[in-house]
Amino acid sequence: MKLKHLSEIALALMRARWKQTMVAAIGVTFSIALFVTLLGFMEGLNNLLDGIVLNRTPHVRLYNDIQPSKLQPIDMSDAFKDYHNFISSVKPGKKRKEIYNAQQIVKKLQSDDRVLGVAPKITDQVFYNLGNIDLNGIINGLDVEQEAKLFAFSDYVIKGNYQDLQTISNSIIIGQGVADIINAKVDDIVTVTAAGGEQFPLKVIGIYESGLSEIDKRQSFASLTTTRKLLGVNSNYISDIQIKLKDLDIAPTLAVEYENLFSLDAEDIQTANAQFETGSSVRSIISYAVGITLLIVSGFGIYNILNMLIYEKMDTIAILKATGFAGSDVKKIFISISLSIGVAGAFGGIIFGVLMSLGIDAIPFSAPSLPTVDTYPIDYGLQYYAIAILFAMLTTYLAGWLPAKKASKVDPVIIIRGK
Amino acid sequence: MENTIALEARSIYKSFNDPVTVDVLKDVSFRVDRGEYASIIGRSGSGKSTLLYILSTMDTDFTGELLIDGIGVRNKTEKELAAIRNEKIGFVFQFHYLLNEFTAIKNVMLPGFKLNKVSEEELEHNAYGYLKDLGTEKLARKMAYQLSGGEKQRVAIARAMINDPLLIMCDEPTGNLDSKNADIVFNIFKDLTETYNKTLLVVTHDLDFANKTGRIIELHDGRVL
Numbered sequence: 148m149k150l151k152h153l154s155e156i157a158l159a160l161m162r163a164r165w166k167q168t169m170v171a172a173i174g175v176t177f178s179i180a181l182f183v184t185l186l187g188f189m190e191g192l193n194n195l196l197d198g199i200v201l202n203r204t205p206h207v208r209l210y211n212d213i214q215p216s217k218l219q220p221i222d223m224s225d226a227f228k229d230y231h232n233f234i235s236s237v238k239p240g241k242k243r244k245e246i247y248n249a250q251q252i253v254k255k256l257q258s259d260d261r262v263l264g265v266a267p268k269i270t271d272q273v274f275y276n277l278g279n280i281d282l283n284g285i286i287n288g289l290d291v292e293q294e295a296k297l298f299a300f301s302d303y304v305i306k307g308n309y310q311d312l313q314t315i316s317n318s319i320i321i322g323q324g325v326a327d328i329i330n331a332k333v334d335d336i337v338t339v340t341a342a343g344g345e346q347f348p349l350k351v352i353g354i355y356e357s358g359l360s361e362i363d364k365r366q367s368f369a370s371l372t373t374t375r376k377l378l379g380v381n382s383n384y385i386s387d388i389q390i391k392l393k394d395l396d397i398a399p400t401l402a403v404e405y406e407n408l409f410s411l412d413a414e415d416i417q418t419a420n421a422q423f424e425t426g427s428s429v430r431s432i433i434s435y436a437v438g439i440t441l442l443i444v445s446g447f448g449i450y451n452i453l454n455m456l457i458y459e460k461m462d463t464i465a466i467l468k469a470t471g472f473a474g475s476d477v478k479k480i481f482i483s484i485s486l487s488i489g490v491a492g493a494f495g496g497i498i499f500g501v502l503m504s505l506g507i508d509a510i511p512f513s514a515p516s517l518p519t520v521d522t523y524p525i526d527y528g529l530q531y532y533a534i535a536i537l538f539a540m541l542t543t544y545l546a547g548w549l550p551a552k553k554a555s556k557v558d559p560v561i562i563i564r565g566k
Numbered sequence: 567m568e569n570t571i572a573l574e575a576r577s578i579y580k581s582f583n584d585p586v587t588v589d590v591l592k593d594v595s596f597r598v599d600r601g602e603y604a605s606i607i608g609r610s611g612s613g614k615s616t617l618l619y620i621l622s623t624m625d626t627d628f629t630g631e632l633l634i635d636g637i638g639v640r641n642k643t644e645k646e647l648a649a650i651r652n653e654k655i656g657f658v659f660q661f662h663y664l665l666n667e668f669t670a671i672k673n674v675m676l677p678g679f680k681l682n683k684v685s686e687e688e689l690e691h692n693a694y695g696y697l698k699d700l701g702t703e704k705l706a707r708k709m710a711y712q713l714s715g716g717e718k719q720r721v722a723i724a725r726a727m728i729n730d731p732l733l734i735m736c737d738e739p740t741g742n743l744d745s746k747n748a749d750i751v752f753n754i755f756k757d758l759t760e761t762y763n764k765t766l767l768v769v770t771h772d773l774d775f776a777n778k779t780g781r782i783i784e785l786h787d788g789r790v791l
Contacts, residue, residue, distance in 0.1 A: 152679035159667035466663045469624060470677040470725070471652020473645040560619045563659060563737075 153476065157483045160463070164456055168488060171452045174445035175492025175543065176499060179535045182438035183500030186531040188507055189434040191524035193427045199358045203298045204416050205266070205389030206398045209405060211246060212412035215239045244271075249385035252409055261392055261401065266293035268387040269374045274340040275321070275367070277329040284325060284365040286339065288374025297391045300368075302519045307333045307353025312370045319373070320353035324364030339367075339377060347377045358514075439538060446542035449488055453481060453550035457557075464554055465562035474555035481554050485547020486540070493539040497532055571636065572733050572765040573598045573621060578630035580616060580788075590616050591628070592788045598767060600732070603759045605768045605776040608785035615737060617785065618769045622655055622735050623647045635732050652680050656726025660738035664710035664718050664725075671697065671706040674725045681729050689728075696724035700754060716747035723754060727762070734758065736768040740775055752778060 161168045215237040221227050246252065249267060256265045269288030274281045291312045294300040301309045304320060312318055319339065321331060331337050335351045349369065357363055369377070375384050390405075392398055398415035406413040417424070457464070464477055508525045580591040590613040598604050608614045619625040621632065623639050626647070632639045635654055639647060651657075656677075664673045674693040678684070684692070697703045700720040705713055713721065719739065726734050736755075740748035752775055758764040759780075768779065776782050784791040 149679065149682060152682075155679075156676075159665075159672075163667045462663065463665050463667070466659075466665060467676070468648065469622070469651065469657050469659075469663075471648050471650075471655075471680050471729075473648035475645060476648075476680065558624075560625045563663075564615065564619070 153479050154483055154487075156467075157480045157487065160456065160460060160480070161484055161487070164452075164459070167452045167455065168484075171445075171449045171488045172492040172495070174448040175442075175489055175539055176495035178438075178441035178445040179493050179496025179539055180499035180503055181441055182535045182538075183497065183531050184503040184507065185434050185438055186431075186534075187500075187504045187525045187527060188523065189430055190526035190528060190531070193430055194526055195520060195524045197427055200420055201416065203300075203303075203357070204420060205298070206392040206395055206416045207390040207402045207405060208414045208419075209246065209252070209388040209390070209409060209411045210386060210414075211242060211244050213239050213242065213244075214412075244386045245380070246385050246388060246411060249383060249388065252388060252411075256388070256390060256405075261394065261397065263391045263393050264293060264297045266290050266297050266389045266391075267371065267385045268294075268389055269371060269378070269384060270386055271374075271378055272342045273367070273377070275325055275329050276338040276340055276346070277331065280329055281340075282325065282328055284322075284367060286319075286341075286374055286377065287366060287368045288371045289368055290371055298389070303355050303357050304353045305356045307351075309353055311352040312368065312373075315350065315352055317347070317349050317373055317376075318352040319349040319367050319369045320355050321351055321367040322363035322365065323354055323356040324360055325367060326351070326354050328364070341378050343379055345377070345379055349373070349377075438535070442535075442538045442542050445492070445539075446546040449485055449543055449546040450550060453485055453547055454553075456484070457481065457550050457554045461557060461562050464557045465559035468557065468559040469563065477557070478551040478555040481551035482544065482547045485543050485551070489539050489543025489547075492543075493536050496535065496539070500532070500535070501527075570600050571597050572600045572602070572634070573767070574631075574633040575621065576631035576633075578617070578620060578628055578632065580613070580620060580625075580628040590788050591620070594630070594785075594788070594790055596783055596790055598733075598765055600765050601759060601763045603755065603766045603768075603780040604783060605770055605779040605781070606783045606785060607770060607773065607776045610771065612785040613788045614769045614771075614785050618735060618737055618767070621767065622657065623651055652677055653729055654732045656729070656731040656734040658719070658722050658726050658734065658736040658739045660741040664713070664721055666709065666711040669707055669709055670702065670713065670717075670721045673710055673721060674728050677725060678728045683729075693724065693728055696727045697721065699757075700724050716743055716750065719743060719747070719751060720754065723751070723758075727758070727764075731764075733765045733767060736766070736770075738770055738772075739768060740770065740772055748772070748775065 219234055219237065221232045221234065253265050253267055256262050267290055271286055272283065273286045274283050289300065291309060295309060307320065309320065312320060319337065321337065329337060331351050333351055333353060336348050337351055338346055338348050340346050355363065355366065355368060375382060392401065395416065399417055402413040402415035405411070467477060504525045504527065507523050510523050511521060512523045513521055574597040576595050578591055578594040579589070581587055581589045594617060606614045606617065620628050623634070634650060637650070639650065665676070671690065671693050674696060675689050678689040678693070694703060694706060697706050700723060702717055702720045702724070705717055705721065710718065739751055743751065755766055755768070759766055770776055
């Protein structure tokens, strides 16, 4: 029995009930289109939301943490080496935030194959003064070029040119929230007081908006040189080293490695932002669940229609069997009906899905907190289309399998005798 | 040595158990030689249709032995039985039973698709040949539901012929036809046995028809008389 002839029979049977067949195929089309659109939209949003934080977060951050020494003197004593020593209320000692030998560490990291880039940074507490207002905040001294390259710094500078940080001395970019409170505009001078007590006039050359208002109300950015001057520290001072890796997943292992290698504290992105990962995966699971439910519902549609078709075509099945078609041939015919509904539906669904995604992609969407986005985000990942097609094939096959099995069991004698 | 026996039934018993046990066939034994034109007659309820379904291998729920072309059908799988039906037995039913979704010629070709021995072109050529022999070649491209009863019956006969079977079985082939068409069908069958040397087994209650056949097997209360 050639496939061509099986499909010819299947096609003829479908044509006999083409309206129902169309309805079934449209059901599949609809569910696949919604599946890919829903997932593309949801993942687009996920990526966008994650990007707000994850894009700007170093994969591994090296710094000196303020915490009690892990190795207390009693642990070093030979006399108590084999004991469990309990010390309560250990206080951290005075420790400098500066990273020693920062230049060498940066060089060493830059030669590491697994590292995409390294950006040194200084963070410290400051006060913004304007008239009577003293607002506390955080200043970030940046290597502007690296920061823009690795952490999309430039995306969030909504007014002014971020490169001026380097070219104009004593310049600062302040967060939108800070700017609102102290009523500062680009080209204004703001006075910044460092934690050490020194006051410093800085020129606002840009406004920064991250989308997280807590950050925008506190943060400001300056070049490394300006920050060092402000804080009154030496010209090699660095408090953080931010590392971006080629593979985000190895961050936790590398963090441990660097911690031991450089005797610094290291924090990886997974630990720093665990809650964002959880949020994304829960959203993905919900959209997959909805999408797969749609596909299963369309599977029931196919099941119903095939069942009806079989009741209607009992005579045909009986005659095929009487003239020598085996039960397995009949089964193949009905499964191929079901699968062709699935394939046609999936094909249409993909086309409609892409069109709907393009439609959503074109809807204007401007949130003040998302400066880089002006339409709804869509992720056109091929994997959603692949999953949709796979599930469509699976559900249509299963939906066809039960009725096909029933058709293959039709006893021609009962049908022919019954006439 | 050529097997001259087309079909042999050895003491076939068949009973229905629902709702009460009724013995339909009791110790039915006979053989049909190649090229014979035999008819099975009997009153309504004498079990002649039941016997035909057993002989056609569609009904396997019986005791006794059935050999088609010397091959026993006991312990054969559903698939093997389907293959035997496809290759060795042609069917003509009382209610024509063409598939309405197909044209007349496709209906004729369908059992050939299953046998898959000759190319599609050759199959179509053969189908056309049989339709022509039966005087229905003009109907080849018409859909099955557009044909009249007599035309359908002739197309059904062409379909029974397509795989060049050993046996052609007919269940009341003239039951739904007027006497003119019944005569046409009878003559076609006669031709089949004479020209193509086919073996025919016809179940009928039409005594005139039966009397003209070469041999009459009469069933009475499930026994061969």
